[in-house]
Amino acid sequence: MADIVITKSSEEPGVKHLKVEVPVEMVDAAEKKAATYYAKRVKLPGFRKGKVPHNVIKKKFPEAIQENVIRELVEASWKAALDQEDLEPIAEPQVKDLKLESGSPLTFQLSVAVKPELELSRIGGFKLTRKITSVTDAMVDMQLEAMQRQRAPWVPVEGEKPISGDLASFTITPIEDGEPLEDNQYQVVLGEGQALPDIEDQIMRMVPEETGDAKVKFPDDFPDESKRGESRTIRVELHEVKRQQLPELTDEFAREMGDFDSVDALKSTVRSDLEDEARREGDAEVRRQLISEIETANAVEAPRPMVQRVMSAFAQAYQVPDDQLEKFASEFAPVAERQVRRDLIVDHIAEQQGLKATEEDLDDRIAEIAKKQNSEPGKVYASLEKAKRLTELERSITDEKVFKYLEAQSTTTDETS
Numbered sequence: 339m340a341d342i343v344i345t346k347s348s349e350e351p352g353v354k355h356l357k358v359e360v361p362v363e364m365v366d367a368a369e370k371k372a373a374t375y376y377a378k379r380v381k382l383p384g385f386r387k388g389k390v391p392h393n394v395i396k397k398k399f400p401e402a403i404q405e406n407v408i409r410e411l412v413e414a415s416w417k418a419a420l421d422q423e424d425l426e427p428i429a430e431p432q433v434k435d436l437k438l439e440s441g442s443p444l445t446f447q448l449s450v451a452v453k454p455e456l457e458l459s460r461i462g463g464f465k466l467t468r469k470i471t472s473v474t475d476a477m478v479d480m481q482l483e484a485m486q487r488q489r490a491p492w493v494p495v496e497g498e499k500p501i502s503g504d505l506a507s508f509t510i511t512p513i514e515d516g517e518p519l520e521d522n523q524y525q526v527v528l529g530e531g532q533a534l535p536d537i538e539d540q541i542m543r544m545v546p547e548e549t550g551d552a553k554v555k556f557p558d559d560f561p562d563e564s565k566r567g568e569s570r571t572i573r574v575e576l577h578e579v580k581r582q583q584l585p586e587l588t589d590e591f592a593r594e595m596g597d598f599d600s601v602d603a604l605k606s607t608v609r610s611d612l613e614d615e616a617r618r619e620g621d622a623e624v625r626r627q628l629i630s631e632i633e634t635a636n637a638v639e640a641p642r643p644m645v646q647r648v649m650s651a652f653a654q655a656y657q658v659p660d661d662q663l664e665k666f667a668s669e670f671a672p673v674a675e676r677q678v679r680r681d682l683i684v685d686h687i688a689e690q691q692g693l694k695a696t697e698e699d700l701d702d703r704i705a706e707i708a709k710k711q712n713s714e715p716g717k718v719y720a721s722l723e724k725a726k727r728l729t730e731l732e733r734s735i736t737d738e739k740v741f742k743y744l745e746a747q748s749t750t751t752d753e754t755s
Contacts, residue, residue, distance in 0.1 A: 340364070342418045347447060352454050352641020356423065358415045360444040365407065369396075372406035404438065411444055412436075419448060428453055429643060451643035456686045460635040462747025466627045469753045470620040473612040481608050482587060485595060490582035498579070499545055502529030505580040506541050511573040513551065518573060540574050549575045624750060625741050629680050632744075638683060640675040648674040684740050691743055695735035700728070703735055 340361035347357040376399055396403060412433055419425060429451040436446035492505055500506050506528055511521040526532035528541065536554035544550055551573050556565040585591055592604040632638065649667055652674070658666045688694045701715070704722070708715045722728050 342415050344415070344419050344422055346423075350642070351639045352451060352643050354423070354425070354450045354452055356419055356448040356450065358419070358444075358446050358448055360411045360415060362441065362443055364411065364414075365438070365444050368407040368410050369403060371410070372403045375406070376403065408436065408438065408444070412446070415446075416448065419450070425450055426452055429647065451641070451647075453644075453685075454639075454641055454682065456636070456638065456682060458632065458636050458638075458683070458686060461632055461687065461744060464628065464631040464748040466624050466631075466745070466748050466750040467753055468620040468624045468750050469755060471616045472754055473609055473616060477612055478605055478609050481612060482605065483584070485608075486584045486587065486591070487582055489591070489594065490584045492580035493583045495546070495579045495581045497545060500528055500542055500576075500579045501581075503582070504528050506576065507578040507580075508541060509575040509577065510537070511575070513571040513573055521573075537572070537574065541576055544574070544576045546576055546579050549573060620752075621741075624745065628741065628744050628748070629683060631748075632683055633679050638679050640678040640682075644678045644682075645671065645674045648677055684737060687744065688736050688740050691740075693736060693739040693743060695732040695739070699735050699739075700732060703731060 340363055342361070342364070343359040345357045346354065348355045373396055416431060419431075420427075427450050431451075432449040434447045434449060436444075438444045495504065504527070505525065507523070507525045509521050509523050512519040524533070528538055533541075534554055534556070536552060540550055540552035551571060553569055553571050555569045556562075556567065558566050560566045587601055589600045592598040592601045595604060596607075598604040598607065649670055652670060653663060653666055656666075704718050705715050707713075708718045711718065719728075722731060
């Protein structure tokens with residue numbers, strides 16, 4: 339019996355197009371097999387079960403038989419293509435232009451998404467700048483105040499107009515043609531954008547248990563499209579205002595926040611954490627510069643199928659509604675393209691230079707995490723495995739090794755601001 343004929347028709351970055359021709363003999367054999375399957379299982383008037391002639395079966399179930407034939411031969415062709423072309427697909431193939439006529443070969447095209455083969459002629463010799471933000475006393479104080487707010491109780495305020503940061507409880511009643519409609523109660527922290535600006539302005543002019551009317555305009559990006567750009571009159575009744583009462587910054591407070599003997603010890607740790615964060619941000623910027631330089635120097639392209647996969651994954655993660663998918667895709671495409679180019683570069687260098695995370699690397703990192711958490715490596719491993727984060731950790735280690743290698747190939751200047 340003749341073999342399936344597979345030929346390359348065209349190619350684009352990340353996609354291989356293959357023309358497939360399945361000989362008539364294989365089509366006939368698949369058709370006979372499908373007819374035999376149905377003949378053994380169906381019962382038709384005038385025939386004993388399992389004794390229905392093939393020609394009768396073909397006339398009775400033409401669509402079902404054709405579907406079986408196509409499914410079997412496309413699967414066989416895909417296996418043959420994998421072997422012949424030595425493909426490493428990153429997704430299921432797409433079948434296009436399928437033609438199946440009686441007495442003729444089955445023909446179709448396979449479009450296969452594959453990981454492109456990169457040729458990075460230059461990965462170093464770049465001039466990079468690591469900008470590190472200096473940690474000021476004001477930044478430390480701001481962080482300490484945030485920690486105080488975490489422990490601060492909400493205390494009612496009476497006889498005073500609310501200020502930004504206060505928690506306001508109020509009722510809004512829409513007014514239409516001078517008549518009040520159904521009211522709704524709300525509770526928001528003022529100054530955090532939880533309410534329309536016109537509503538917040540009205541609330542800040544009032545004291546608790548006071549009522550006032552205001553005209554509000556809905557912004558052009560308001561979630562309810564029917565209200566965008568409209569102006570309405572509302573009645574606001576302010577019920578209660580609460581303000582956080584910050585605890586004093588004492589040694590006792592420091593001990594409540596962790597293993598700190600004094601406020602000075604807490605401040606020192608906060609400053610150290612902020613400095614570490616500034617350093618990480620500087621490192622992240624160096625990585626972005628490196629990827630940008632390598633992309634430009636080597637004209638790295640983002641294959642369309644890989645970009646689509648990234649966009650699809652993010653759309654699913656963010657639960658983007660079907661009617662918003664087109665808008666999301668157009669806005670998110672540049673981000674997805676950058677992500678794909680970055681991953682291609684990192685994966686290529688990791689493979690070429692033997693920098694992929696090893697089991698030993700993973701064990702060492704888990705031991706570090708366990709030490710910081712005052713836990714056991716086995717428990718940390720089990721926790722990461724249960725949360726399905728081991729792959730993420732391996733990827734993180736690989737990234738670190740790759741960027742350490744890449745930075746060593748270029749010149750980095752530190753700038754403190």
